[in-house]
Amino acid sequence: MKITQQEGKRKSLNEALITIAALLILLALPSLTGSQKIMDFVIFAAAYGVLATALNLLIGYTGLISFGHAMFFASGAYSFGALMQSETTSVPIAIVLTLIITATIAAVIGAICVRLSEIYFAFLTLAFQMFFHSVLLSWVEVTGGDNGLLGGIPTPVFFGINLAQAGTKYAFCVSLAILSIYLLRRIVTSHFGYTLRMIRDNERRAIFLGVNVFLTKLICFTLSAVFASIGGIILALFISGAYPDFAFWTTSGEAIFMVMLGGVNNFLGPLVGAILLTGLNDLVVHYTNHFGLFLGSIILLFALVLKKGILDFLDPVLENLLNKKIKTPNDTSEVENSDA
Amino acid sequence: MTHKSKLLDRRQFLATSVSAATLLASPAILQAKKSDTIKIGMPTILSGVVSILGESSRAGAQLMIDEFNKNGGLNGRPLELITRDSRAKPEEAVKAVRDLVNGEGCKIIIDAEASSGSFAVQEAIRELGVLCLHTVSEATPLSADPKLRVPTAFRSARQGIHDAIGGGAYAAAISREKGLKRWATCSPDYAYGRTTTAEFMEFAKHFNGDIEVIGQVWPKLFQPDFTEVVTKLLQLKPDAMYSALWGGDLVSFVDQSNLYALFGQMEAFAVNLGDYPVLTAVENLPDGIRSGSRYNKKIPDTPENSDFYDRYVEKNKVLPTNWSWENATAMSFIIEALKDVGSADNPLKLAESIKGRKIKSPFGVDGTLTMRSEDNTLVGYAVGYGITTKKEPFMKDFQTTAWDQIFELETKWKKRKGYL
Numbered sequence: 001m002k003i004t005q006q007e008g009k010r011k012s013l014n015e016a017l018i019t020i021a022a023l024l025i026l027l028a029l030p031s032l033t034g035s036q037k038i039m040d041f042v043i044f045a046a047a048y049g050v051l052a053t054a055l056n057l058l059i060g061y062t063g064l065i066s067f068g069h070a071m072f073f074a075s076g077a078y079s080f081g082a083l084m085q086s087e088t089t090s091v092p093i094a095i096v097l098t099l100i101i102t103a104t105i106a107a108v109i110g111a112i113c114v115r116l117s118e119i120y121f122a123f124l125t126l127a128f129q130m131f132f133h134s135v136l137l138s139w140v141e142v143t144g145g146d147n148g149l150l151g152g153i154p155t156p157v158f159f160g161i162n163l164a165q166a167g168t169k170y171a172f173c174v175s176l177a178i179l180s181i182y183l184l185r186r187i188v189t190s191h192f193g194y195t196l197r198m199i200r201d202n203e204r205r206a207i208f209l210g211v212n213v214f215l216t217k218l219i220c221f222t223l224s225a226v227f228a229s230i231g232g233i234i235l236a237l238f239i240s241g242a243y244p245d246f247a248f249w250t251t252s253g254e255a256i257f258m259v260m261l262g263g264v265n266n267f268l269g270p271l272v273g274a275i276l277l278t279g280l281n282d283l284v285v286h287y288t289n290h291f292g293l294f295l296g297s298i299i300l301l302f303a304l305v306l307k308k309g310i311l312d313f314l315d316p317v318l319e320n321l322l323n324k325k326i327k328t329p330n331d332t333s334e335v336e337n338s339d340a
Numbered sequence: 341m342t343h344k345s346k347l348l349d350r351r352q353f354l355a356t357s358v359s360a361a362t363l364l365a366s367p368a369i370l371q372a373k374k375s376d377t378i379k380i381g382m383p384t385i386l387s388g389v390v391s392i393l394g395e396s397s398r399a400g401a402q403l404m405i406d407e408f409n410k411n412g413g414l415n416g417r418p419l420e421l422i423t424r425d426s427r428a429k430p431e432e433a434v435k436a437v438r439d440l441v442n443g444e445g446c447k448i449i450i451d452a453e454a455s456s457g458s459f460a461v462q463e464a465i466r467e468l469g470v471l472c473l474h475t476v477s478e479a480t481p482l483s484a485d486p487k488l489r490v491p492t493a494f495r496s497a498r499q500g501i502h503d504a505i506g507g508g509a510y511a512a513a514i515s516r517e518k519g520l521k522r523w524a525t526c527s528p529d530y531a532y533g534r535t536t537t538a539e540f541m542e543f544a545k546h547f548n549g550d551i552e553v554i555g556q557v558w559p560k561l562f563q564p565d566f567t568e569v570v571t572k573l574l575q576l577k578p579d580a581m582y583s584a585l586w587g588g589d590l591v592s593f594v595d596q597s598n599l600y601a602l603f604g605q606m607e608a609f610a611v612n613l614g615d616y617p618v619l620t621a622v623e624n625l626p627d628g629i630r631s632g633s634r635y636n637k638k639i640p641d642t643p644e645n646s647d648f649y650d651r652y653v654e655k656n657k658v659l660p661t662n663w664s665w666e667n668a669t670a671m672s673f674i675i676e677a678l679k680d681v682g683s684a685d686n687p688l689k690l691a692e693s694i695k696g697r698k699i700k701s702p703f704g705v706d707g708t709l710t711m712r713s714e715d716n717t718l719v720g721y722a723v724g725y726g727i728t729t730k731k732e733p734f735m736k737d738f739q740t741t742a743w744d745q746i747f748e749l750e751t752k753w754k755k756r757k758g759y760l
Contacts, residue, residue, distance in 0.1 A: 036442035044435060137530070146531035147456050147479065148430060151487050152463040166467075239434040240463040243456055246431075282439070289386040289425040 012189075019182040026174045030167060039170045040238075045278045046177035047235035052258035052270035053184050054227035059256070060264040061188055062220050063200035064114070067122045067252050068129030071109075072225035074136065074247030075102045076232025081149040081242040082142065090158045098233060099226050106225030107218065114217035117203075126249060133247040148243035153236060163237065173234045180230045185267060187223065196220055261302060263309025272311055377420040378413075378684045380405070380674065381440025383433045383461065384452035384476075386425035389562055390587060392617055393663055397452035397475060398423050399656045400667035404675065406655070414678050422446060426453060430460035437464045447471065447684040450670050452663065455479040455532055459488070466490045471677075471687040471694075473670035476663055478503070479532065480539075483717035484759050492691040494716040496670040498662070498723075500536050503611060503632055505749045506723035506741030507582075508543020511609055514630070515548050515580065520607055522554045524578035526569055526593070528585055529558035536584040536611070543749065544582075554578055562589060566596045578606055586612035591621045598624055614726065616659035619734045629728045631735065634662035635703075638733040639722050640740075644702035665703045669718065672699055673711060705740055719743060 030039050051073050058064040079101045083094040113124045136143045144150050155163035163169045187193050195216055198206045206213055236242050245251065254277065262273025284294045306313050382401065384394035402421055409418040422444050424436035433453050440446040449472040451461040458477035465472040472493040474482060480501045481488060514520065525541065527533035537556070545551050555576040559569045570593075573581060585593050590612055597603060603626045611632035612618065619625060633639055637649035637660075648668070652660045677693040678684060696713035703709060704720045712719045723746065726738035754760040 037439060040435065040438045040442060140531070145534075147459050147481075150459050150481065150485075152466060164467075235431060239431050239460055240467065241430065241434075241460050243430040243460065245429050245456075282435075285425055285436070289391075291387065291425065291427065 015185060015189075016182075019178060019185075023175060023178045026178070027171055030170060036166065039166065041278065041282060043170060043173045043234065043238045045275045046173055047231045047238065048255070048258060048278055049231075049271040049274035050177050050180045050234065051228050051231035051255050052262070052274045053181055053267075054224045054231065055255050056259050056264065056267075056270040057184060057188065057196070057220060057224040057227070059259055060269075061193060061196045061200065062217060064117070064217065064221070065122045065256070066113075066125040066221075066224075067249065067256070068125030068127075068132075069224070069228050069255055070249070070251035071125075071129040071132040071247050072102050072106060072228040073232040073235075073251060073255075074132065074242065074244075075105055075225075076229025077236035077242035077246050078136065078143060078149065078232075079229070080233045081153045081236045084153045084155065085149060085151065087154065087156075091155055091161075091163065092158060095230075095233060098229060102229035103222050103226050106222040110218045110221035110225070114214060114221055126252070129247060129249060129252060133244060133249075136244045136247055143242075143244075146244060148241050150241075152240045153242075155237070169237060173237055176230060176234055180227050181271065184227055188267060192216070192219070257299070260309055261298075263311035263313070263315070266309070266311035266315060269309050269311040273309065276310070376416075377418050378448070378678065379420050379422055379440075379444055379446040380448045380450060380671075381437065381444060381446035382421055382423045382450045382452055383426045383436035383440065383457070384423060385428045385454065385457075386423065387427055390428065390454070392587070392661065393454065393476060394423070394425065394452060396617075396658075396661040396664045397450075397667045399652070399658075400660065400664035401450055401452075401475075401671045403652055403655055403664075404668050404671035407651075408671075408675050414683075419675075419678075421450075426457055428454060428457065430457045433457035434460045434464045437461050438468070441468050441470055447687060448674055448690070449473075450475055450667060450674075452476050452667060455482070458482055462488060462490055462493055465493045469687055471674070471684075471690045473673065473694075475666045475670045479535070483715045484754060484757070486715075486759060489716065492687045494673070494691075494694055494711055494718075496673060496711070496718045497666045498721065499717055500532075500539060501750055501753060502719075502723050502746050504536065504539030504543050505746045505753075507540050507609065507611055507632055507725060508545075509547050509741055509745065510630070510725040510739060511540070511544040511580070511582070512547030512551065514607065515544070515551055518579075518607065520579035521550050521552055522577075522579045523551055524554060524573055524576045524581045524606075525556045526573060526581060526583045526585065527556075527558065528561045528589060530561050533558065533561075533584045537582065540582055540584070540609075540611070546749075559585070559589070559593075564592065566593045569593070570597050570600050570602055573602060574600060574605065580607040580609065583608070583610045584612065585610065586615075587618065588621075590618050594622045594625070594629075598626065603629060609725070613728060614735050615662050616734075617661055619728070620659065625728060625730050625734070627727075627729055630725050631728055633722045633724050633726070633738070633740075635660050635665045636726075636733055636735050636738075639724075639726070639735065639738050640702075640705055640707075642702060642707065644707065648702045669701060669703060669709060669721075672701060672709075673697065705743070719747075 055069045058066050076098055079098040080094050083089050083097055109128050113121055116124055137145055161168060163172055195211055199213055203213055258273035258277050259270045261276055263269025284291050384397050385391060386394035405419045405421055422440060426433035426436050437449055447470055449470055451458055451472055451474045453461055453476060455477040458474045469492060474495045475497050478498045478500045480499055483495045525537045527537040541553055557569050557572050559566060609630045613629055614631035614636060615634035637646050673694050676699055677690045680693040681689045694711050698708050698710045700707060701709040705722050709718060709720045722740060724738055724740040726735040728734060729736050
């Protein structure tokens, strides 16, 4: 189906409006509920939501299953935390520097990893992650070793914004998350995003069409890492610290599970997965210590019954209800109109 | 056919109104009843390989709470302990603390987390401003480093440097007596293992300049097979060996070392061996291993300590651990502060009440424990070393380190570290 340029612009405008509406709703949430607990939950879910959505750029859109994305999540938290602790930078500069640091690390690691595919790619990313985790544990003078970055993360006032205030921190973290997700959305609906789908679906065809597959994958890997590090920054701000656990393989596993839980073929799937998993975590630990048992049961349920993520499952249902096609990463109908 | 009127008569109207009002008001009534309780939150590790840490922490605190509630609570207001499993993840510990404070309304936190979790919780406490007692972390900087200190946070746990000074003095004396010059170490490969080992050997050398470390092995945390570690130690042929292994790792190490008769070939110092769960889990506990003080009903050998042991065992049907007394102590300080201030509403007042407070305690070497005001940390507990025996009470010839000596060397150490 060919979509006109006008329709494309209208869709882009709609997405921008939806993003603004989502941001306004989230910013109004504390006033509406008056609950600090809900604010805490939103920040925590936002951090993991950004990580999972960034990871899906590789998994869902490029067909590269990374087992090591927690390394970039940790890179964001540690770089930002260490820069702020050095008391030489302001928050915005520290964020920019963090993104540059993560992009550099990701470009180097990606240049090695994206030459491989499937299980070889997955294991190589896992290997790099465990190496990164070992560095965090061993380089005690800089990273604090097992104890993490000690002493909290100072956040001096910038442009009149004081992140030491709970409400301001909430608004900042939520804005950062929404902006990241919006930018990721722009990426996946751009020409670049559709090139990623083409590589995922038929790499050989992409090569024949003149696509520099290596470079495209590397850019995707780096972009995905940069956004994952924004998730790390949000979590570091929330807990005022950074810990080696952030870079452990279990964090990558949780992120993959979030993607699978929410739906790999829907842009918002990973975000939904992150909200569900963190919400479930909150609920389960409230009543029992058997978190693993519940999580395992849910994984079984999805693996044996649904066989797909929630939004992937709901997509056709909603489509029938609305009688309207819903855009998925598999949908290449907009390729001719992409304007981002 | 007659139709019943759909209108309510007066009686029905009154009955319905009362029922509806009761139903609608019940959350408020329950809330009012609930609000009478003083809630104390405890983030801890209740699942995984070290769940015993959380279980015995909870049991230690709950014992004191139950006894306080039985005696009427705080002017009729009972204490309630709410626990959250952090699964040993610092970010979960922080989230749990925030949930306990913001969601459950806890004004007091007992942080029964391992070290990395405790450092994370400390930062959450800095922001939330509630009263907090760290009850498990032995990492010295938590209270020694002034940059990390928080006015409303205290530590009612052992501190690594105190054990290191006591252990170093003891090791030096035994070394001199038996001519143990060549030492090896075998400690877990993470921050606690490395810092504790370094501090122990630093003070052993301080007291006895002849001591020399000829080799160190660093097994991974929770590694199942210690064969390579044991054979490496045997190859080194040291006169003595120090280990900061703990819990299941220490049980595995001792059991596997027995197969090689390691303990017959060198003098062994294991700071964490003297805890009941470890002592009772080792299949064939060798006589003569030197262990640091953890919890033992004979250390100090007083009726009060034996009484605590009996009460704990009667209630929980398991033996107390080092974490049990540390958490029971935290609750004792909290209870004294609550009695002093009269409510839990003002964390700063509670903190002022705890700062520098001396309480009667079965775990103090002189029957008291003090929350030192300079650095919000516990002093006066039993520090020293004894020798293991196969049967209860599992420890003999316990030598207590004098606190005057600990204070003197701790001050010098803090100056060297730049903490003073």
